[in-house]
Amino acid sequence: MSATYSAEVCTTVSALDLVTGFPFPFPQETYRYSTNVEPAPGAVTTPAGQWGEAVVDVDSEYAQELAERAAILDRDPSRHAWLPHMDVACWDAMLCLMRELSLTRPDSMALTVLESGVRPRYHWRNDLLGIDHTFVLGDPSTLPDEPLAWIAAQVQEDIVLLDQRDGVLYGDAGVVTFAADWSFGFDVGMSFLEIHGPVPRLHGEGIITRAHEFLKRLQPGETYRRTNWTLTIGRRLDVSTELYPEWGPDRDAVLLLDDEAFGRDVHLRVEVQHLIRLPESGAVMFLIRTYLLPLVDLVQVEHWRVRTADVLEELPQDLADYKGVAKYRHRTAAWLRARGPAEGS
Amino acid sequence: MTSPVTASAPHPPHYTSVPDWTREPVVQPADPLGRVHTVIEVVGEDPAATAPVVAGWVAGLDGRDVRHRACPDTAAAVAALEADLVTAKVGHRVLVAGSADACLAVRAAGVRGGLADDEMAFGVVSVETRTVWCVHCSAATVAKLALDDVVACSGCERGLLVYPHVSRRTGRHLGFMVDAEEA
Amino acid sequence: MSRLSLVVAGIDDTVPDVRRLVLAPADGGELPSYTPGSHLVLDVPSGPGRERALANAYSLVGESLHPSSYEIAVLRCDPRGGAAGGSAWVHALRTGDPVTATTPRSSFAPVQPATRHLLVAAGIGITPLVSHLRFHARWGREAELLYLHREGRGAFITEIDDLTDGSASCFHDRVSLLARLRERLLDQPIGTHLYTCGPTGFMDLVVAEAQAAGWPSSRVHLEHFGLDDLDPGEPFDVTVGEQCFEIASGVSLLEAMEKQGYAVPNLCRQGVCGECRLELGPATTGVWHRDLYLSDDDKAAGDCAMACVSRALPAADGRAHLEVLL
Incomplete structure (x- = not known):
């Protein structure tokens, strides 16, 4: 790793790969919503390392996050939903994710087409989970679970599948356990535009309609990505609206913490979202991968420390409200400012 | 878009999940291209309100195959629609007259039954009542409510904010705890 | 791409x-x-x-x-x-x-929530529907095919037989196909979608029959192979930056720009692929779009055009002008 940053110099709360692979989301000193899509995959170099080389990322949290997803689904099955016409898209998504996994981890995962034709037969191996399985496309009896549920138990990404009909994309299936303040179970079946209806500023600026037009024209084999971000208190992946009564009080409580605890508790939360047109169903697969980095680790990289403080200070109030960071963004910025380079690494 | 746009009250974006006709009563026109029309009248508390809406549609569809279903409540209306859809052929249209709350519920049944947006039209006579779905406990609460009001959940008793977000599949508004951040 | x-x-x-x-x-x-x-x-x-x-x-x-x-x-x-x-x-x-x-481009996919698919093809227009039939056979979807072709000139007859278990109906003249279509359009369960591909005139007839039978536009899907017999159009003026030139009748904006030395990305040259989209400035008098690519909203905005098929519409004073922004 050609980083100005290494384990010998600093100690971090997070595992080292969560810092070196962190997708820092602020290319500019200020943040506004934009249709910030770019072709994927493609590596992005950061002062700490790089990210973006793979569409589906497998990191040191793999086992932990999959266990967490399983526990969430067990408690609340509404996080996995599909409308009946999404059967083909679910198979399609599973195949696509298996392919991506085998590109990311060729040493331990492989999808092999044993027989092609009308009813292709495949072999799937995932050594990280001890899976070695043969199945036939479209035949549910050859899988241990529904295709979308089975593959969602093997990737850290949340998955939403959008069906396109009559010039509109509808979020008709998915497994979303790590939602940042939205309810997949409520939104399933809504159009892409309706899902984004409540987001401020997207309205007047045509951003969401442009994104919708872009997605509608995405062709099979094309993959794009964008990032989104917020702040999260605690290493809490599931900040869904369902659990708001559990995590909502933290937004006041965090202000009572001393500086040391504040820096460990407040995380910059980044979503890397991939958009992929699936070939067989024509559905668009929307992958949402969530990364969390505590402030104490963020400040190990000087550029990240300064840039994050800049963005938080300047963020317009309506965006701060919508992102749920209004109460503690100024304390966060001040905390970052106070850790000047002299004090840091 | 049928409702007027005024400078003081900006028109909501056309992609909100909240239909215009749940903000103020609007009667959409019947589609004269349809071959068979099911007119569902959810009579509810105010039969005097729905009757003229139905009469207007029926007069405009003179000569076509129109099936009028007068239903005492939303559940009966949903059942009537579902029964019609079993044998319906393409060319069928569904018209629903009633409160916005009833129209949302019947629309949801139509969506679940495979109807497209251009096969349904609504004649809304009142917009006071809304059904709120609690995202925390899944209970539904029905009350006279405006968007952004707060209502006590009939299931978990939390104070729910009536969010301007409506499900196509259920016709219910999203409700979440309004004061969750006050520890 | x-x-x-x-x-x-x-x-x-x-x-x-x-x-x-x-x-x-x-x-x-x-x-x-x-x-x-x-x-x-x-x-x-x-x-x-x-x-x-x-x-x-x-x-x-x-x-x-x-x-x-x-x-x-x-x-x-x-x-x-x-x-x-x-x-x-x-x-x-x-x-x-x-x-x-x-790489393959999709613009005529089977509608996933459809509970049934009615396919109507004429001549070589059978081609996209053959791959629809393969999909329906793989996934067990209900499909019905009406296929018009000249006697002895039907393509894919054997495959179609296999894919539909012999249920496809073939016709050798338009009149009998349309008679059968009229009947079938009245008897499709509400979840059905209609797909047609063939010469433009043929598809127009199919669409007209569907409308007459009460089909809403969301259930009717056409595959255009491109625009045939485009009107050559009236001459109009174009400005690109400082430069101004005239487009003669029968010459496309794309051709004229290429002749002036502009490299305009393009592919199909018939208003389908979307590659040659141009942004237009406020001096534009009006746009006769004619393409199959831009959405209705895009067209209504009047600030973009497809160089291969779009032309200027005259203003009230008769002047027809496009201001191209590069």
């Missing part, structure tokens, strides 16, 4: 005037899977009878998942009858010839 290097791996001329081509990757291996109803855009080089290179779209008719080759079927069209020459080029290809093409 990625391009594929292919070679002609098989030719089948069994059906008169319809050539089936098998195109394999030049370097072996697997080709990308594609959505049923997709087409391939082939690069047709300039040559005898073709003043300029063409990019022609052809529907894919073979297996769409993990294909080792792509298959298309091309009707012979005589350049002396006004055809641009792509078909003649395909009909002159020989096994082993190299061909370059775009």
Whole structure:
């Protein structure tokens, strides 16, 4: 790793790969919503390392996050939903994710087409989970679970599948356990535009309609990505609206913490979202991968420390409200400012 | 878009999940291209309100195959629609007259039954009542409510904010705890 | 857009005037899977009878998942009858010839929530619907095909028989197809969607029949092969930056800009692919869009046009002008 940053110099709360692979989301000193899509995959170099080389990322949290997803689904099955016409898209998504996994981890995962034709037969191996399985496309009896549920138990990404009909994309299936303040179970079946209806500023600026037009024209084999971000208190992946009564009080409580605890508790939360047109169903697969980095680790990289403080200070109030960071963004910025380079690494 | 746009009250974006006709009563026109029309009248508390809406549609569809279903409540209306859809052929249209709350519920049944947006039209006579779905406990609460009001959940008793977000599949508004951040 | 290097791996001329081509990757291996109803855009080089290179779209008719080759079927069209020459080029290809093409593009996919699919094809318009039938057979979807073709000239008859268990109805004249269609349109369960492909005039008739039977537009889907017989249009002026020039009747904006030395990205040159979209400035008097690419909202905004088919509409004073922003 050609980083100005290494384990010998600093100690971090997070595992080292969560810092070196962190997708820092602020290319500019200020943040506004934009249709910030770019072709994927493609590596992005950061002062700490790089990210973006793979569409589906497998990191040191793999086992932990999959266990967490399983526990969430067990408690609340509404996080996995599909409308009946999404059967083909679910198979399609599973195949696509298996392919991506085998590109990311060729040493331990492989999808092999044993027989092609009308009813292709495949072999799937995932050594990280001890899976070695043969199945036939479209035949549910050859899988241990529904295709979308089975593959969602093997990737850290949340998955939403959008069906396109009559010039509109509808979020008709998915497994979303790590939602940042939205309810997949409520939104399933809504159009892409309706899902984004409540987001401020997207309205007047045509951003969401442009994104919708872009997605509608995405062709099979094309993959794009964008990032989104917020702040999260605690290493809490599931900040869904369902659990708001559990995590909502933290937004006041965090202000009572001393500086040391504040820096460990407040995380910059980044979503890397991939958009992929699936070939067989024509559905668009929307992958949402969530990364969390505590402030104490963020400040190990000087550029990240300064840039994050800049963005938080300047963020317009309506965006701060919508992102749920209004109460503690100024304390966060001040905390970052106070850790000047002299004090840091 | 049928409702007027005024400078003081900006028109909501056309992609909100909240239909215009749940903000103020609007009667959409019947589609004269349809071959068979099911007119569902959810009579509810105010039969005097729905009757003229139905009469207007029926007069405009003179000569076509129109099936009028007068239903005492939303559940009966949903059942009537579902029964019609079993044998319906393409060319069928569904018209629903009633409160916005009833129209949302019947629309949801139509969506679940495979109807497209251009096969349904609504004649809304009142917009006071809304059904709120609690995202925390899944209970539904029905009350006279405006968007952004707060209502006590009939299931978990939390104070729910009536969010301007409506499900196509259920016709219910999203409700979440309004004061969750006050520890 | 990625391009594929292919070679002609098989030719089948069994059906008169319809050539089936098998195109394999030049370097072996697997080709990308594609959505049923997709087409391939082939690069047709300039040559005898073709003043300029063409990019022609052809529907894919073979297996769409993990294909080792792509298959298309091309009707012979005589350049002396006004055809641009792509078909003649395909009909002159020989096994082993190299061909370059775009990766498959989808614009006519089966509708997933449809509970049933009614397919209506005329002539070579059967091609995108063959891949629909393969999809429906794979996934057990209900489908019904009405197919108009000249006697003895039906393409894909054997495959269609296999894919539909012999339930497809073939017709040799428009009148009997339309009579049957009229009947069938009245008897489709509410979840059905209608798909048609064929000459524009034929599709217009199918759409008119569907409308008469009360079908809403959301259930009716057309595959355009492009616009035939475009009106040559009136002359108009264009400004590009400082430069101003006139576009004559019968000359496209794209052609005129190319002649002036502008490199405008383009592909199909017939208003379908979207590559040659131009942004327009406020001095524009009006746009006669004519393309099949831009959305109704885009067209209403009036700030963009497709260079290959769009022209200026005159203002009240009769002046017709486009301001192109590069």
